[in-house]
Amino acid sequence: MNLAESFQREGVVFQSQVLDNDAMTFARKAYEWSLTNPGKGATRLIPGTPGTFYGDLANPRCFDAYSDVNTRTVIPQLVTALWGKPDIWFMYEQIFKKTGGSHGRPARRTPWHQDLPYLPVEGNDLAVVWISFEPLNKNESLELVRGSHLRTLYDGSKFDPRDDTEPLYGTGELPRLPDIEKNRKDYDIVSFAIEPGDVVIFHPKMLHGGAPTSSGNTRCTLSLRYFGDDARVAWRPNDTMERIAKVGSGAEVHPMTRAKQQGIGAPFRDEGFPKLT
Protein backbone atom coordinates (compact mmCIF):
# COMPACT_ATOMS: atom_id res chain seq x y z
CA MET A 1 0.00 0.00 0.00
CA ASN A 2 1.44 3.41 -0.89
CA LEU A 3 0.96 6.46 1.35
CA ALA A 4 -2.10 7.78 -0.52
CA GLU A 5 -3.79 4.36 -0.28
CA SER A 6 -2.96 4.17 3.45
CA PHE A 7 -4.49 7.58 3.98
CA GLN A 8 -7.65 6.63 2.10
CA ARG A 9 -8.08 3.24 3.81
CA GLU A 10 -6.64 3.77 7.28
CA GLY A 11 -7.16 7.54 7.64
CA VAL A 12 -3.66 8.23 8.94
CA VAL A 13 -0.06 8.26 7.74
CA PHE A 14 3.18 8.86 9.61
CA GLN A 15 5.93 10.68 7.70
CA SER A 16 9.37 10.57 9.21
CA GLN A 17 11.75 13.57 9.01
CA VAL A 18 9.89 15.43 6.29
CA LEU A 19 10.21 18.85 7.97
CA ASP A 20 13.73 20.30 7.89
CA ASN A 21 15.10 22.89 10.34
CA ASP A 22 13.64 25.82 8.40
CA ALA A 23 10.22 24.20 8.28
CA MET A 24 10.31 23.48 12.02
CA THR A 25 11.32 27.12 12.64
CA PHE A 26 8.32 28.35 10.63
CA ALA A 27 6.06 25.93 12.48
CA ARG A 28 7.38 27.09 15.87
CA LYS A 29 6.95 30.75 14.87
CA ALA A 30 3.31 30.10 14.06
CA TYR A 31 2.82 28.18 17.33
CA GLU A 32 4.39 31.01 19.36
CA TRP A 33 2.16 33.55 17.61
CA SER A 34 -0.88 31.62 18.78
CA LEU A 35 0.46 31.38 22.33
CA THR A 36 0.93 35.14 22.50
CA ASN A 37 -2.26 36.05 20.64
CA PRO A 38 -5.09 34.14 22.31
CA GLY A 39 -8.39 34.08 20.47
CA LYS A 40 -11.93 33.25 21.56
CA GLY A 41 -11.08 29.53 21.60
CA ALA A 42 -8.20 29.90 24.07
CA THR A 43 -8.77 27.80 27.13
CA ARG A 44 -7.21 25.64 29.78
CA LEU A 45 -9.21 22.87 28.22
CA ILE A 46 -9.62 20.72 31.32
CA PRO A 47 -9.68 22.83 34.49
CA GLY A 48 -9.27 21.11 37.83
CA THR A 49 -6.98 18.36 36.52
CA PRO A 50 -3.22 17.96 37.22
CA GLY A 51 -0.66 19.94 35.22
CA THR A 52 -1.71 22.38 32.55
CA PHE A 53 -3.60 21.81 29.35
CA TYR A 54 -3.68 24.97 27.29
CA GLY A 55 -5.25 25.10 23.86
CA ASP A 56 -6.39 27.58 21.27
CA LEU A 57 -7.81 27.33 17.78
CA ALA A 58 -9.32 29.05 14.77
CA ASN A 59 -8.19 32.59 15.46
CA PRO A 60 -9.34 34.62 12.43
CA ARG A 61 -6.27 36.86 12.84
CA CYS A 62 -3.79 33.98 12.44
CA PHE A 63 -3.47 33.85 8.66
CA ASP A 64 -0.47 36.18 8.17
CA ALA A 65 1.43 34.55 11.03
CA TYR A 66 0.81 31.11 9.49
CA SER A 67 1.83 32.11 5.97
CA ASP A 68 5.44 30.82 6.22
CA VAL A 69 4.52 27.41 7.59
CA ASN A 70 1.89 27.08 4.87
CA THR A 71 3.85 28.39 1.88
CA ARG A 72 7.56 27.84 2.64
CA THR A 73 7.42 24.20 3.73
CA VAL A 74 6.54 20.92 2.05
CA ILE A 75 3.34 20.56 4.06
CA PRO A 76 0.88 21.42 1.23
CA GLN A 77 2.67 18.97 -1.10
CA LEU A 78 2.60 16.21 1.53
CA VAL A 79 -1.16 16.64 1.86
CA THR A 80 -2.05 16.95 -1.83
CA ALA A 81 -0.01 13.82 -2.55
CA LEU A 82 -2.30 11.94 -0.15
CA TRP A 83 -5.46 13.34 -1.75
CA GLY A 84 -4.11 12.82 -5.29
CA LYS A 85 -5.47 16.27 -6.20
CA PRO A 86 -3.63 19.58 -6.64
CA ASP A 87 -5.84 22.14 -4.84
CA ILE A 88 -5.39 22.88 -1.16
CA TRP A 89 -6.59 25.62 1.18
CA PHE A 90 -5.56 26.32 4.76
CA MET A 91 -8.62 26.06 7.00
CA TYR A 92 -7.47 26.77 10.57
CA GLU A 93 -4.88 26.15 13.27
CA GLN A 94 -4.93 24.56 16.70
CA ILE A 95 -2.25 24.56 19.39
CA PHE A 96 -1.81 22.46 22.52
CA LYS A 97 0.55 23.04 25.42
CA LYS A 98 0.34 20.24 27.94
CA THR A 99 2.49 20.11 31.06
CA GLY A 100 2.57 17.18 33.45
CA GLY A 101 1.47 17.85 37.03
CA SER A 102 3.53 17.79 40.21
CA HIS A 103 4.06 14.72 42.44
CA GLY A 104 4.15 12.35 39.47
CA ARG A 105 0.63 13.21 38.35
CA PRO A 106 0.39 13.36 34.54
CA ALA A 107 -1.66 15.98 32.68
CA ARG A 108 -4.70 14.11 31.58
CA ARG A 109 -5.42 12.73 28.13
CA THR A 110 -6.88 14.73 25.32
CA PRO A 111 -10.25 12.92 25.26
CA TRP A 112 -11.09 10.67 22.34
CA HIS A 113 -13.02 12.62 19.74
CA GLN A 114 -13.39 13.35 16.03
CA ASP A 115 -12.79 16.87 14.71
CA LEU A 116 -15.62 16.88 12.17
CA PRO A 117 -18.58 17.21 14.57
CA TYR A 118 -17.12 20.58 15.61
CA LEU A 119 -16.73 21.78 12.01
CA PRO A 120 -19.23 22.74 9.30
CA VAL A 121 -17.35 20.73 6.66
CA GLU A 122 -17.17 17.20 5.24
CA GLY A 123 -15.45 15.40 2.34
CA ASN A 124 -12.50 13.16 1.47
CA ASP A 125 -10.09 15.99 0.78
CA LEU A 126 -9.59 17.03 4.39
CA ALA A 127 -6.45 16.63 6.48
CA VAL A 128 -4.96 17.39 9.87
CA VAL A 129 -1.18 17.79 10.03
CA TRP A 130 -0.02 17.12 13.58
CA ILE A 131 3.44 18.35 14.59
CA SER A 132 5.16 17.86 17.96
CA PHE A 133 8.11 20.06 18.90
CA GLU A 134 9.34 17.49 21.44
CA PRO A 135 10.40 13.90 20.90
CA LEU A 136 7.68 11.57 22.17
CA ASN A 137 7.38 7.89 22.95
CA LYS A 138 4.40 6.07 21.49
CA ASN A 139 2.71 6.09 24.89
CA GLU A 140 2.89 9.92 25.14
CA SER A 141 1.84 10.60 21.57
CA LEU A 142 -1.31 11.08 19.52
CA GLU A 143 -3.49 7.95 19.27
CA LEU A 144 -5.96 7.15 16.50
CA VAL A 145 -8.47 4.41 15.72
CA ARG A 146 -7.43 3.04 12.36
CA GLY A 147 -10.12 3.29 9.65
CA SER A 148 -12.60 5.17 11.87
CA HIS A 149 -12.93 7.96 9.25
CA LEU A 150 -14.95 5.48 7.15
CA ARG A 151 -17.48 4.80 9.89
CA THR A 152 -19.90 6.62 12.26
CA LEU A 153 -19.77 10.36 12.87
CA TYR A 154 -20.35 10.76 16.62
CA ASP A 155 -21.34 13.74 18.69
CA GLY A 156 -18.29 15.69 19.87
CA SER A 157 -16.75 15.42 23.33
CA LYS A 158 -17.31 18.33 25.70
CA PHE A 159 -13.86 17.56 27.19
CA ASP A 160 -15.63 17.23 30.54
CA PRO A 161 -13.09 15.79 33.06
CA ARG A 162 -15.87 13.74 34.71
CA ASP A 163 -16.79 11.91 31.50
CA ASP A 164 -14.90 12.14 28.19
CA THR A 165 -17.99 11.00 26.29
CA GLU A 166 -20.21 13.82 27.62
CA PRO A 167 -21.69 15.05 24.33
CA LEU A 168 -20.91 18.43 22.83
CA TYR A 169 -24.45 18.90 21.48
CA GLY A 170 -26.46 16.23 23.26
CA THR A 171 -29.40 16.62 20.90
CA GLY A 172 -29.43 12.92 19.98
CA GLU A 173 -28.95 13.73 16.30
CA LEU A 174 -25.41 12.34 16.40
CA PRO A 175 -24.70 9.20 18.51
CA ARG A 176 -22.79 9.62 21.76
CA LEU A 177 -19.07 8.75 21.60
CA PRO A 178 -18.22 5.25 22.81
CA ASP A 179 -15.90 4.96 25.83
CA ILE A 180 -12.79 4.02 23.88
CA GLU A 181 -10.39 4.48 26.78
CA LYS A 182 -12.25 1.96 28.95
CA ASN A 183 -12.45 -0.55 26.08
CA ARG A 184 -9.13 -0.03 24.33
CA LYS A 185 -8.79 -3.70 23.36
CA ASP A 186 -11.92 -3.41 21.20
CA TYR A 187 -10.31 -0.77 19.00
CA ASP A 188 -7.48 -0.88 16.48
CA ILE A 189 -5.45 1.92 18.08
CA VAL A 190 -2.36 3.24 16.33
CA SER A 191 0.25 5.74 17.56
CA PHE A 192 3.75 6.78 16.56
CA ALA A 193 6.97 7.62 18.39
CA ILE A 194 7.92 11.12 17.28
CA GLU A 195 11.14 13.01 16.61
CA PRO A 196 10.95 16.71 15.73
CA GLY A 197 10.67 16.87 11.93
CA ASP A 198 8.14 13.99 11.80
CA VAL A 199 4.46 14.59 11.01
CA VAL A 200 1.29 12.60 11.50
CA ILE A 201 -1.36 13.36 8.87
CA PHE A 202 -4.91 12.16 9.45
CA HIS A 203 -8.46 12.66 8.25
CA PRO A 204 -10.46 14.81 10.73
CA LYS A 205 -13.23 12.22 10.92
CA MET A 206 -10.75 9.86 12.61
CA LEU A 207 -11.37 9.02 16.25
CA HIS A 208 -8.28 10.30 18.03
CA GLY A 209 -7.00 11.45 21.40
CA GLY A 210 -3.75 12.48 23.04
CA ALA A 211 -1.93 10.37 25.60
CA PRO A 212 -1.28 11.92 29.04
CA THR A 213 1.81 14.12 29.49
CA SER A 214 3.94 12.84 32.34
CA SER A 215 5.13 14.84 35.32
CA GLY A 216 8.15 17.02 34.48
CA ASN A 217 7.37 17.00 30.73
CA THR A 218 5.84 19.58 28.44
CA ARG A 219 4.33 18.77 25.06
CA CYS A 220 3.94 21.61 22.55
CA THR A 221 1.89 20.57 19.53
CA LEU A 222 0.77 22.38 16.41
CA SER A 223 -2.16 20.95 14.49
CA LEU A 224 -2.88 22.42 11.03
CA ARG A 225 -6.16 21.80 9.18
CA TYR A 226 -6.53 21.82 5.40
CA PHE A 227 -9.27 21.22 2.85
CA GLY A 228 -9.29 20.47 -0.86
CA ASP A 229 -11.50 20.20 -3.88
CA ASP A 230 -14.34 17.99 -2.63
CA ALA A 231 -14.90 19.74 0.74
CA ARG A 232 -18.58 20.58 1.21
CA VAL A 233 -20.56 22.53 3.80
CA ALA A 234 -21.92 20.03 6.36
CA TRP A 235 -24.92 20.13 8.63
CA ARG A 236 -24.14 20.25 12.38
CA PRO A 237 -26.52 20.47 15.33
CA ASN A 238 -25.40 24.03 16.10
CA ASP A 239 -22.76 26.65 15.61
CA THR A 240 -19.92 25.65 17.96
CA MET A 241 -17.17 26.95 15.72
CA GLU A 242 -18.97 30.22 15.04
CA ARG A 243 -18.82 31.00 18.73
CA ILE A 244 -15.11 30.20 18.91
CA ALA A 245 -13.88 31.46 15.58
CA LYS A 246 -14.25 35.17 16.08
CA VAL A 247 -12.39 37.81 18.01
CA GLY A 248 -13.00 41.35 19.16
CA SER A 249 -16.49 42.63 18.73
CA GLY A 250 -17.45 39.60 16.70
CA ALA A 251 -17.37 41.51 13.43
CA GLU A 252 -14.06 39.81 12.68
CA VAL A 253 -15.31 36.32 11.92
CA HIS A 254 -13.41 33.32 10.63
CA PRO A 255 -13.80 32.36 6.94
CA MET A 256 -15.34 29.10 8.22
CA THR A 257 -18.35 31.06 9.39
CA ARG A 258 -18.80 32.70 6.01
CA ALA A 259 -18.21 29.45 4.09
CA LYS A 260 -21.04 27.89 6.07
CA GLN A 261 -23.44 30.54 4.78
CA GLN A 262 -23.18 28.91 1.31
CA GLY A 263 -25.62 26.30 2.61
CA ILE A 264 -25.42 22.59 3.34
CA GLY A 265 -23.87 20.62 0.47
CA ALA A 266 -22.35 23.68 -1.24
CA PRO A 267 -18.60 23.71 -1.99
CA PHE A 268 -16.82 24.79 1.21
CA ARG A 269 -15.09 27.98 0.02
CA ASP A 270 -14.39 31.54 1.10
CA GLU A 271 -11.84 34.02 -0.18
CA GLY A 272 -10.46 34.37 3.36
CA PHE A 273 -8.99 30.85 3.21
CA PRO A 274 -5.44 31.06 1.78
CA LYS A 275 -5.12 28.86 -1.33
CA LEU A 276 -1.72 27.21 -1.12
CA THR A 277 -1.44 25.35 -4.47
Ligand SMILES: O=C(O)CCC(=O)C(=O)O
Ligand atom coordinates in the same frame (compact mmCIF):
# COMPACT_ATOMS: atom_id res chain seq x y z
O1 LIG B 1 -2.37 16.54 20.60
C1 LIG B 1 -3.37 16.17 21.20
O2 LIG B 1 -3.34 15.81 22.38
C2 LIG B 1 -4.70 16.13 20.52
C3 LIG B 1 -4.61 16.56 19.08
C4 LIG B 1 -5.94 16.74 18.44
O3 LIG B 1 -6.96 16.47 18.97
C5 LIG B 1 -5.93 17.27 17.07
O4 LIG B 1 -4.88 17.65 16.56
O5 LIG B 1 -7.03 17.31 16.47
